Amino acid sequence: MTDAAFGLHEIGQIRIQVTNADRAAAFYRDTLGMSFLYAFPGMAFFDVDGVRLMLVEPEGRDFGGVSAIYYRVDDIGEAVRTLESRGVTFDDQPHVVHRDPAYDLWMAFFRDPDGNILALMSEVPKG
Secondary structure, eight states: OOGGGOOOOOEEEEEEEOSOHHHHHHIIIIISOOEEEEEETTEEEEEETTEEEEEEOOOOGGGOSSEEEEEEOSOHHHHHHHHHHTTOOBSSOOEEEEEOSSEEEEEEEEEOTTOOEEEEEEEEEOO
16 A cells, blocks of 8 residues: 555444443433444444444543544554654554454544544454
8 A cells, every 4th residue: 555545444443432331322322222242341343334323421521522433444553653743743653452363453642733632443353
């Protein structure tokens, strides 16, 4: 992939902050009829036609904002290097945030000029 060819084109996840994850999950699942994926304490995840919707209780002041967009990339290391070469400063380097039997989920966070949270995500298959 050349630097000029790289671009973010696929949303992998959208984060919505909620006050009660269990109550919000019931609404999105039972009232709206969305496809429930899984939950962790304070979080619930849904599939919306291939885009993951994350409902989450506040994580603390460091996260900022109330929403975030996660862009799916094939090679998170290369994507980070390309964006850094274009002047993007990352809050952290790529790291594993979830281990599934089939893949490891890697993420790296950065911000737009207004401080909105953006992230890269990559599901790296195991084996």
